[in-house]
Amino acid sequence: MNEAIRVSLVSLGCARNLVDSEVLLGRVVEEGLQVVTDPEDADVVVVNTCGFIETAKQESIDTILSVASLKEDGNLKGVIAVGCLAQRYGDQLKEQIPELDAVFGLSDYSNVPSVVRRIVNGSDRRWVATVTGGKPKGATSDRKRFLLTPQSYAYLRISEGCDHTCTFCAIPSMRGKNRSKPLDVLVEEAQGLAAAGVKELVVVAEDSTAYGLDIDKKRHIHTLLERLGSVDGIEWIRLMYAYPHTVLPELTTFLREHPKAVKYLDIPIQHISSPMLRAMKRGVKSEQVRGILDRLRGEVPGITVRSTLITGFPGETEQDFQELKALVQDYRFERLGVFPYSREEDTPAFDMEPQIEPEVAEARAAELMELQRGIMREFHDAKVGQVVDVVVDGYDEDGLLMGRSQADAPEVDGRVLLDAATAEPGTIVRVELTHADDYQWRGRVVAGDA
Ligand code: SF4
Numbered sequence: 001m002n003e004a005i006r007v008s009l010v011s012l013g014c015a016r017n018l019v020d021s022e023v024l025l026g027r028v029v030e031e032g033l034q035v036v037t038d039p040e041d042a043d044v045v046v047v048n049t050c051g052f053i054e055t056a057k058q059e060s061i062d063t064i065l066s067v068a069s070l071k072e073d074g075n076l077k078g079v080i081a082v083g084c085l086a087q088r089y090g091d092q093l094k095e096q097i098p099e100l101d102a103v104f105g106l107s108d109y110s111n112v113p114s115v116v117r118r119i120v121n122g123s124d125r126r127w128v129a130t131v132t133g134g135k136p137k138g139a140t141s142d143r144k145r146f147l148l149t150p151q152s153y154a155y156l157r158i159s160e161g162c163d164h165t166c167t168f169c170a171i172p173s174m175r176g177k178n179r180s181k182p183l184d185v186l187v188e189e190a191q192g193l194a195a196a197g198v199k200e201l202v203v204v205a206e207d208s209t210a211y212g213l214d215i216d217k218k219r220h221i222h223t224l225l226e227r228l229g230s231v232d233g234i235e236w237i238r239l240m241y242a243y244p245h246t247v248l249p250e251l252t253t254f255l256r257e258h259p260k261a262v263k264y265l266d267i268p269i270q271h272i273s274s275p276m277l278r279a280m281k282r283g284v285k286s287e288q289v290r291g292i293l294d295r296l297r298g299e300v301p302g303i304t305v306r307s308t309l310i311t312g313f314p315g316e317t318e319q320d321f322q323e324l325k326a327l328v329q330d331y332r333f334e335r336l337g338v339f340p341y342s343r344e345e346d347t348p349a350f351d352m353e354p355q356i357e358p359e360v361a362e363a364r365a366a367e368l369m370e371l372q373r374g375i376m377r378e379f380h381d382a383k384v385g386q387v388v389d390v391v392v393d394g395y396d397e398d399g400l401l402m403g404r405s406q407a408d409a410p411e412v413d414g415r416v417l418l419d420a421a422t423a424e425p426g427t428i429v430r431v432e433l434t435h436a437d438d439y440q441w442r443g444r445v446v447a448g449d450a
Contacts, residue, residue, distance in 0.1 A: 024112055043078070051084035154198045273286060305331075325367070377438045388443075394425035
């Protein structure tokens with residue numbers, strides 16, 4: 001009996017890319033191939049690359065090369081690159097990395113299983129497939145996914161692409177214009193995830209607040225969230241990647257009142273000084289961004305606000321930076337990521353003057369993250385003694401039982417450490433927070449299923 005061909009996948013980059021990996025593996029299984037977690041056990045490894053910024057691009061190339069080295073002494077027969085880096089630099093990858101057997105851009109992964117078979121069956125041609133640069137695929141259903149997240153949560157990708165033109169960002173050039181998935185398709189996907197035991201839906205997009213604009217020029221994110229709220233089995237709905245342009249009252253009402261709404265919003269603002277927002281082509285004014293941030297505090301009491309900032313963008317003056325620092329000091333985001341500007345070719349900002357020295361950009365980022373560490377510690381300390389709902393993700397590599405409160409999005413925020421065997425992975429329990437440190441809590445389960 002022919003043994004099933006074994007495929008392993010390394011997923012790099014953002015949550016949106018992770019969904020693509022899960023869809024790709026769903027197809028691999030559908031086609032009768034076997035998914036293995038360890039690349040050393042695989043016949044073919046797929047690397048789902050990230051092409052967003054320099055460090056991510058380098059990590060993708062390093063991963064491809066380290067996986068390819070398994071060909072020399074292991075039973076690995078092929079390496080396939082997919083994802084954003086492949087979409088953006090498909091031909092260069094083909095030329096510069098002879099270890100690769102195939103490259104797929106973002107347009108279509110449906111042929112990956114047949115290409116895997118051709119590689120394993122020793123297709124004599126060096127290159128078995130190159131599908132790059134094509135129009136990124138439409139907003140299709142991701143029904144048959146091979147989940148790579150713990151059972152407790154799953155990402156729900158509600159659209160593809162982005163209509164914004166931020167001058168530092170290459171994503172629209174890779175993923176195309178904003179294309180929303182039909183609402184009914186998303187509800188069906190959520191039902192499938194609930195049936196798989198998922199409790200928390202983490203809603204992602206390039207700009208989640210733009211959901212529906214390409215359908216009828218109206219924003220329908222709140223309608224979608226309400227519909228997702230009617231899916232049995234789903235208990236938490238968390239919204240990521242809101243854009244600080246239009247946050248409708250209907251959205252804050254959902255976040256404030258819906259029993260399944262996680263009181264949390266991820267809203268990357270990138271900067272706050274008007275000259276920087278203009279140079280970044282964010283399409284919003286400083287007072288507009290401040291207005292939205294203040295409305296979140298006012299309209300959704302107890303909300304956890306996450307944001308992302310860029311330091312050292314071309315032309316950023318000390319005054320711009322001080323204005324950004326003052327915002328971090330005053331607004332006190334509960335969750336914050338700060339990144340030094342990454343000069344990306346084929347983006348308008350690449351040619352902007354003056355470029356800021358990378359050391360200056362990094363020092364500014366470090367200064368803000370140090371300030372943020374104190375702000376987060378204060379937030380954590382203030383919650384010690386409170387009883388909160390915690391979704392239990394499972395055991396980490398050190399055997400610690402981990403969960404997350406509503407203030408913790410997966411992979412980017414903190415966690416709640418629990419005593420082993422005091423709660424079942426995949427459940428939501430009541431936890432008294434007993435200890436805090438800069439980045440997480442420790443807690444004691446006080447009641448089973450919340
Ligand atoms: S909103 Fe701006 S930063 Fe985000 S994906 Fe779109 S263009 Fe890039």
